[in-house]
Amino acid sequence: MRRYGKNPDEDDVRVRPNSRGSRPRTSIRPKHEDAAEGMVLTVDRGRLTVLVEDREVTAMKARELGRKSAVVGDRVAVVGDLSGVKDTLARIVRVEERSSVLRRTADDTDPYERVVVANADQLAIVTALADPEPRPRMIDRCLVAAYDAGLRPLLVLTKSDLAPPEPLLETYGALDLAYVVTNRDDFLTGGVDRIREELAGHVTAFVGHSGVGKTTLVNALVERQRTTGHVNAVTGRGRHTTTSALALPLPGEAGWVIDTPGVRSFGLAHIDPSRVIHAFPDLEPGTENCPRACSHDEPDCALDAWVADGHAEPARLDSLRRLLATRERREGD
Numbered sequence: 181m182r183r184y185g186k187n188p189d190e191d192d193v194r195v196r197p198n199s200r201g202s203r204p205r206t207s208i209r210p211k212h213e214d215a216a217e218g219m220v221l222t223v224d225r226g227r228l229t230v231l232v233e234d235r236e237v238t239a240m241k242a243r244e245l246g247r248k249s250a251v252v253g254d255r256v257a258v259v260g261d262l263s264g265v266k267d268t269l270a271r272i273v274r275v276e277e278r279s280s281v282l283r284r285t286a287d288d289t290d291p292y293e294r295v296v297v298a299n300a301d302q303l304a305i306v307t308a309l310a311d312p313e314p315r316p317r318m319i320d321r322c323l324v325a326a327y328d329a330g331l332r333p334l335l336v337l338t339k340s341d342l343a344p345p346e347p348l349l350e351t352y353g354a355l356d357l358a359y360v361v362t363n364r365d366d367f368l369t370g371g372v373d374r375i376r377e378e379l380a381g382h383v384t385a386f387v388g389h390s391g392v393g394k395t396t397l398v399n400a401l402v403e404r405q406r407t408t409g410h411v412n413a414v415t416g417r418g419r420h421t422t423t424s425a426l427a428l429p430l431p432g433e434a435g436w437v438i439d440t441p442g443v444r445s446f447g448l449a450h451i452d453p454s455r456v457i458h459a460f461p462d463l464e465p466g467t468e469n470c471p472r473a474c475s476h477d478e479p480d481c482a483l484d485a486w487v488a489d490g491h492a493e494p495a496r497l498d499s500l501r502r503l504l505a506t507r508e509r510r511e512g513d
């Protein structure tokens with residue numbers, strides 16, 4: 181699996197409870213050699229659900245983890261009561277190194293960008309073709325987040341019974357994205373096979389604006405029904421519940437769907453243009469003559485000459501520049 185470990189984020193500080201050298205191990209500190217491995221399925225305030233073998237274990241962070249957080253998709257080591265029996269509590273003593281991180285964007289209620297999903301390898305960007313209208317800028321921002329994190333983007337275009345997909349697909353033609361088109365009949369007839377093919381063997385984070393049909397789609401894909409994104413104020417835990425991601429297994433161990441209700445967009449403040457360029461292998465060699473720390477969106481960028489010399493399609497450079505331009509926040513993002 182590819183590693184993208186250089187994100188300058190507090191959550192990525194590596195925790196090495198077993199490391200020799202850095203800190204002497206006291207006899208009180210448990211070695212956790214007997215810890216079980218698990219995967220974080222949900223996070224609800226301080227309580228996490230961790231899948232250990234086939235049991236869902238409720239756990240909390242051990243104090244020794246400090247500020248290091250565990251998020252949905254994290255591989256963790258857990259100790260304590262791992263029976264999964266109601267009212268038992270285990271402890272997470274280690275968060276394994278992440279192969280990828282997705283940060284949701286800061287918003288009115290929370291000024292910090294936070295890691296919401298770890299270890300996904302695919303990002304499904306769910307967009308309705310109508311009702312609500314597609315928002316290309318939001319798609320672009322999701323694409324940048326995916327490229328930066330090293331995830332394969334997958335465009336999921338819903339409600340094709342209301343509008344045709346061609347105009348939108350044309351906009352993204354130069355990016356050569358994987359895509360699936362779904363409509364109302366797909367759900368009635370259970371015909372979601374095309375998207376299953378794209379999800380097989382992947383850990384896919386699903387993102388999409390309210391109303392695009394994401395819940396309908398996720399429910400059609402997984403065995404256990406998701407209650408819907410609209411869990412609300414009745415329990416008093418509404419806002420929190422809607423912003424927390426949730427990992428759901430695909431039938432037949434075909435992979436994982438990670439639903440991200442309430443995640444409207446991804447934080448792009450930490451984006452490194454060189455990682456985005458990595459998703460454009462045809463353009464990447466053309467950056468060799470760029471000035472140091474080139475944003476690839478400035479007058480001295482060598483890509484213009486490279487493309488003018490016929491090394492790559494101008495439409496590809498246009499797409500790259502359009503994506504890079506979305507790093508600047510605008511109202512509505």
Ligand SMILES: Nc1nc2c(ncn2[C@@H]2O[C@H](COP(=O)(O)OP(=O)(O)OP(=O)(O)O)[C@@H](O)[C@H]2O)c(=O)[nH]1
Nearest residue numbers: 338339362363364389390391392393394395396409
């Ligand atoms: N016409 C049409 N309507 C659809 C389709 N898929 C879902 N819908 C409808 O779109 C509405 C929104 O669907 P949801 O699945 O709740 O959308 P969501 O993206 O999960 O929205 P939140 O629950 O607000 O996060 C519902 O009324 C669905 O019945 C489709 O393919 N075609």
Ligand SMILES: [Zn+2]
Nearest residue numbers: 470474476481
């Ligand atoms: Zn450049």
